[in-house]
Amino acid sequence: MFKYSIVIPVYNGDKYIDDIVSFFMSFNSIQLVFVNDGSTDFSIDKLNKFKEEEWIKVISQNNRGVSVARNLGLHHSDGEFILFLDCDDKYDEKIFDELNKRNLSDVNVFEFERNNIDGTHDSFTLPNVGIINSRNALLLFFFKKIRIHICAVCFRKKFLVDNKIKFKSGFKFGEDLNFIINAILSSEDVLFINESIFKYIINEQSVTQRKFNYHRFDALDVLLMEFNKVELDLGGEGKEAFQMYMLSVYYKLLCECVKSGSEIYFSDFSKRKNIILSTGLKFFIVKHVPVRIEFFLLKGYLKLIKFM
Structure with a gap:
């Protein structure tokens, strides 16, 4: 029995595979679950070199997207706890020391760093509260007091399975948000870990993928799908927080669209x-103004209420 399974979707990520395996091979009770998502480079050839290793699973599927790949990896994982990792991002070497020293909850969120393409870094911290009830955790998230990245969360597998929490397929953006919101809504509490043990790396490919197109609306559409559930579970204050979060996502997309x-x-x-x-x-x-004017009005409003 492994304590941790790390689910890693791979699409044309052959240049990262050796480094990933090398990083994790020094840890105990760790399982890597690679899901080859129809790669057209040499990813599957590299992965097949490791398929005889007892602590590594290699699964292949036709190109169906990261959500289906993560769900497949989750299904085939054997660990007590699940982490999701994109092959071009990294964990800190102390990640499992930090997790192991704590009495983990069903949902455990840790701090992370974002490495930007221009060489700058942004750090995303959490309140030093330890255990926090799920409602308050979501309010902090919706009011943008904290940032949560799907790869900076450790989930108990039984909790995910029992609550039927999966990534929604058919979306290219926002599927992480949907998963995080549903997981926290389904939990009683969340453990905040005040250690930065994940690095989210922005590279040229990330920037290219985020150029505005119709799929960018997915990030807003998945939120709209969850509105009734959030309102039911969190009540009035949660509803208003979620509405403001949706508005901020709407503005962000509007900003990307206008600038492009x-x-x-x-x-x-x-x-x-x-x-x-x-x-x-x-x-x-604003209900009845041209989109370009709405862009500037929303920008001023969100700055005024310090929601940007």
Whole structure:
């Protein structure tokens, strides 16, 4: 029985595989679950070199996306706890020392660092509270007091399975948000770990993938799908926090769209704005103005209320 299974989707990530295996091979009670997501490079050849290792599983599927790959890896994992890792990101060497010294909960969130393409770094910290009830954890998240990355969370596998928590397929963006929100909603409490033990690395490929296109709306659509559940579980304050979070995502997408000059998508913003308004949003959102004007008005409003 492994204590930790690390689920790693791989799509054309052959240049990372050797380093990943080398990093984890010095730890005890660790299982790597690689899911080859229809790679067209030499990923499967490299992975097959390790498939005889007892602590490494190699699974292949046709290219169906990261959500299906993670769900498949979760299903085939044997560890008591699950971590998700993208092959171009990294954990700190002390990650398992930090996890092992704690009485882990069903959901355990740790601090992380983002390495930007220009060489700068951003650190995302957590309140030093230890255990926090799930409602308060989500309020902090929705009010943007904390950041949570899917690869900076350690989940108990039995908890995920019992609550049928999976990544939604068919989305290219926002599937992480959906998973995190559902996991915290389903938990009684969350353990905050005040150690930065994950590095999220922004590279050229990350920037290219995030250029504005229709799939960017997925990040907002998955939130809209969860509105009723959040309102039911968290009540009035949670509803308002979630509405503000949706508004901030709406503005972020609007900002990306305007800056990229992708005016063909303006009508799609109008459709989603009407859906947000239908949730009973009490805060400022402009109903009948051109998208470009709305962009500047929302920017000023969100800065005014310190929500950016």
